[in-house]
Amino acid sequence: MHIQHIGIIGAGQMGSGIAQICASAGLDVTLRDVSDEALQRALSVISSGLDRAVKSGKINAEQKAGIIGRIRTSTEIGALASSDFIIEAATEQLELKQRILKETEAVVKSSAIIASNTSSVSITKLGASLTSPERFVGMHFFNPVPVMSLVEVIRGIRTSDSTSDTTRMLAEKIGKTPISVRNSPGFVVNRILVPMINEAVFVLQDGLATAEEIDAGMKLGANHPIGPLALADLIGLDTCLTVMEVFYRDFNDPKYRPAPLLREMVDAGTLGRKTGSGFYQYV
Numbered sequence: 628m629h630i631q632h633i634g635i636i637g638a639g640q641m642g643s644g645i646a647q648i649c650a651s652a653g654l655d656v657t658l659r660d661v662s663d664e665a666l667q668r669a670l671s672v673i674s675s676g677l678d679r680a681v682k683s684g685k686i687n688a689e690q691k692a693g694i695i696g697r698i699r700t701s702t703e704i705g706a707l708a709s710s711d712f713i714i715e716a717a718t719e720q721l722e723l724k725q726r727i728l729k730e731t732e733a734v735v736k737s738s739a740i741i742a743s744n745t746s747s748v749s750i751t752k753l754g755a756s757l758t759s760p761e762r763f764v765g766m767h768f769f770n771p772v773p774v775m776s777l778v779e780v781i782r783g784i785r786t787s788d789s790t791s792d793t794t795r796m797l798a799e800k801i802g803k804t805p806i807s808v809r810n811s812p813g814f815v816v817n818r819i820l821v822p823m824i825n826e827a828v829f830v831l832q833d834g835l836a837t838a839e840e841i842d843a844g845m846k847l848g849a850n851h852p853i854g855p856l857a858l859a860d861l862i863g864l865d866t867c868l869t870v871m872e873v874f875y876r877d878f879n880d881p882k883y884r885p886a887p888l889l890r891e892m893v894d895a896g897t898l899g900r901k902t903g904s905g906f907y908q909y910v
């Protein structure tokens with residue numbers, strides 16, 4: 628299946644990054660959001676990202692203009708009609724995503740593949756909102772999209788082989804490395820990463836070592852580029868807690884219980900970098 632035109636729904640942090648890498652790979656992009664302001668902000672974020680690439684000599688000014696020229700923006704769902712592949716990257720809310728997917732299926736070609744970048748919603752459940760769930764797939768990018776190499780390609784129970792294969796091929800075309808994952812809470816990376824962070828909070832709470840020592844331990848002893856508590860501050864402690872709560876509920880397994888200290892820090896409003904304090908201070 629030839630893919631040339633990508634429709635992206637949601638022009639936030641993730642949607643703008645996905646638009647940038649698709650256009651950089653020579654694909655035509657239509658970026659759709661309900662907010663004109665979000666679309667303008669996305670274009671300006673993409674432009675600044677490309678300016679850095681020009682400065683470092685990765686691309687020239689003419690190439691930058693070509694990339695920007697391949698991105699169209701719209702607030703209309705109908706603008707996605709000619710897309711071969713649609714990536715939904717709107718706000719993480721189940722009912723909103725189900726509504727968007729239904730609206731999208733109603734306007735796109737019957738051959739188009741529809742993907743979601745959701746971090747936590749079941750791909751099988753989202754697929755059930757479509758008339759043709761076999762053409763629906765999870766395509767989970769990592770933040771910041773232009774920098775992180777991985778894409779998890781998630782198969783819902785009714786995703787077809789050809790949908791999954793085409794999604795892997797697209798991921799490679801836009802410079803990413805795909806891994807194939809069966810639908811399950813947290814997929815692969817967050818299933819491993821977030822419980823590790825949660826365990827680091829237990830270690831801190833149990834008074835085994837200071838935050839600095841725990842992070843130094845994992846950097847020097849396990850070769851991690853960043854310690855788990857510094858990473859929690861980067862992700863946001865509220866996000867880490869939400870993910871653990873989803874695991875705890877969906878697997879119904881006490882091994883996923885959130886660390887009480889994590890919950891207490893969220894209750895206190897110390898959410899990490901975004902609030903200026905978490906396991907470390909950022910002021």
Ligand SMILES: NC(=O)c1ccc[n+]([C@@H]2O[C@H](COP(=O)([O-])OP(=O)(O)OC[C@H]3O[C@@H](n4cnc5c(N)ncnc54)[C@H](O)[C@@H]3O)[C@@H](O)[C@H]2O)c1
Nearest residue numbers: 637638639640641660661665716717718719744745746770
């Ligand atoms: N931020 C991350 O680190 C990360 C990583 C991987 C996956 N994700 C997932 O990507 C998705 C987007 O996350 P984000 O961080 O970019 O969020 P964001 O809040 O930055 O952007 C969401 C955008 O969706 C738009 N939107 C809301 N309703 C819409 C609609 N009906 N039609 C079109 N656009 C609509 C909003 O206006 C906003 O611009 C979520 O599903 C999230 O779970 C996020």
